[in-house]
Amino acid sequence: MYQEISKISQFLSEPFMYFYDGTEAPIVVAFVLGVIGALAPCQLTGNIGAITLYGNRSLQISRYWDDVICFVLGKIVVFSGLGLLVWVLGQSFEEKITLLFPVFRKAIGPFLMFVGFFLLGWIKLNIINKITNKIPVRLRSGKTGSFLMGAGFSVAFCPTMFVIFFVMLMPVVLTSSYGMILPTVFGIGTSIPVLIVIGVISFLGLSGSLLKRSRKVGIAIQRIAGATLILMGILDTATYWA
Secondary structure, eight states: OHHHHHHHHHHHHHHHHHHHHTOOOHHHHHHHHHHHHHTSHHHHHHHHHHHHHHHHHTTTOSOHHHHHHHHHHHHHHHHHHHHHHHHHHOHHHHHHHGGGHHHHHHHHHHHHHHHHHHHHTSSOHHHHHHHHTTSOGGGTSHHHHHHHHHHHHHTOOOHHHHIIIIIIIHHHHHHSTTGGGHHHHHHHHHHHHHHHHHHHHHHTTOSHHHHTTOHHHHHHHHHHHHHHHHHHHHHHHHHHOO
16 A cells, blocks of 8 residues: 555655756755655545645635644644754654654544544544643634644655655754754745645635535535545555554
C-alpha cells in the first residue's frame, strides 16, 4: 500500500523536483521543498483528510477560513520549531526527535477514521462528550482544535518526509545566513495544496451561505466527507501499521 501511495506522491511532486533542481536561492528552495513535502506519502493522506474536513465545514459555517488558517499555523509552528531546534542544537537533537515520528505517523489513520465516523453519525455526540469532558473546550474545538490538528499532522513523518526535511532542507538552513526563517517558509509550502483546494471551493461559491439552503445536500455532502475520511483512514492505517 505504501508503494502505491509513493507512486502517486512521486507523480505529483515530480514537476516541483525539476524546479527544485534548477534553483539555488535558499528561500525558494525551502518553499519548493515544502510543496514537495506536502505531496509526500505521509502528508498526502493527512492533507486530503484536512481538505475533506474543511470542505465539509465550509458547508456548515461561514467563517471556516479561521479554522483553515489555524490549521496552517499549526503546521508552520511545528516545522519552524523543529527547524529552529535543529539549527540551535545540531545533529544530536535530530537523531533523538526522529524516534517519536513513527508514533505520530501511526496515529493519523485512526484519527481520520474517528472524524469520519462522527460525520456519519456512527459516533454520537454524548459519547464524545464523555470522552473529552475533562479536556478544556478551547483545546478540542474551533481554532485551537484546528491548530492542534495541523501540528499533529505535521509531526507525522515518514521516510520521504524525513529525507526532504532533515536531509535536503536542514543543510540549506545550516549554511544560509538567514537559515532561521527557512523552516517557516517550508511550513508555508506544505500548506499550499490545502489552501489552493479550499480556495477553489470558496471561489466557486461552494460556501455555507449557498448550500445551507438545501439541508438534504448538506447532509449528503457531510456523509460523503465522512465516508472519504474513513476510507483515507483505513488506507493510512493499512499502510503505516503493516
